[in-house]
Amino acid sequence: MMVTIKCPQCGVDGSMSLIDEKYEGPYKCWKCRAYLKIRLVNNNLESCEVISEEEFDKLRELHSLKNKFKKDDD
Numbered sequence: 001m002m003v004t005i006k007c008p009q010c011g012v013d014g015s016m017s018l019i020d021e022k023y024e025g026p027y028k029c030w031k032c033r034a035y036l037k038i039r040l041v042n043n044n045l046e047s048c049e050v051i052s053e054e055e056f057d058k059l060r061e062l063h064s065l066k067n068k069f070k071k072d073d074d
Contacts (some may be wrong), residue, residue, distance in 0.1 A: 001074065009034040010049055024038050025063040026056050 005014045010032040016023075023040040027048075032043075035056035039047040051059070 003040055003043050003045065005036075005038060005045055005048065007032060007036070007072055008050060026051075026059040028056070033045075 001018050003016050003018055005016060005027060006012070006016060006059045009029060012029065012031040014027075014030050014041070016027065016042070018040065021040075021042050023038070027036045028034070029036065035051050035053055037049050037051045037059060038045065045068040048066075
């Protein structure tokens with residue numbers, strides 16, 4: 001499923017392909033390179049906030065760990 005994400009910094013639309021209906025984690029605008037924390041529920045954008053590069057890196061690392069453990073459970 002392809003989801004559209006409007007950047008709150010520059011207003012450009014970006015997209016993200018998802019397997020699950022829910023996602024909470026980091027997203028980087030392809031145009032202005034803003035670091036964002038997004039939450040998607042039922043393939044709809046529920047929240048989108050600008051975060052620092054440090055916060056982005058921490059979220060990305062956490063998301064990566066969650067995915068690793070999720071795969072190990074399968």
